[in-house]
Amino acid sequence: MNNQQFSIIDRIRSFKYAFNGLKLFFINDHNGRVHLFAALAAIALSFYLKISRIEWIAVLSVISMVFVAEIINSSIEKLADVVSPDYHPKIKVVKDLAAAAVLVAAILAAAVGAIVFIPKLFL
């Protein structure tokens, strides 16, 4: 248990570190930029198609899910690269599992995108 006193300055500092992580993700991570582009395209399409409130909730939820999964995946990859710069079978399992989380989120996002957008675009 942490016995340190609550400090608003420490809380603000934590936010600063978190925003720095976000900046690193979008600047250094190629996947981060791909996801950002896809998210902006989905949001633009949502405005264009005037999707409903509940559809906005679905679209924004899956977009954030993909970002969360990719940020955690990226973080695990970086940690694994420090822990084991050389090939290690257990690192392979760790990295493949982290990548699987992104895959699951991306499949869900594609499914939600198809359910929301396809009827408005083609039907």
Ligand SMILES: Nc1ncnc2c1ncn2[C@@H]1O[C@H](COP(=O)(O)OP(=O)(O)OP(=O)(O)O)[C@@H](O)[C@H]1O
């Ligand atoms: N040190 C290692 N030991 C074992 N397997 C590894 C190791 N590094 C990478 N791998 C294997 O290679 C795959 C790709 O790893 P890598 O870290 O390059 O991820 P990536 O998704 O290609 O990353 P990036 O975000 O750089 O595109 C991993 O999922 C894992 O199977």
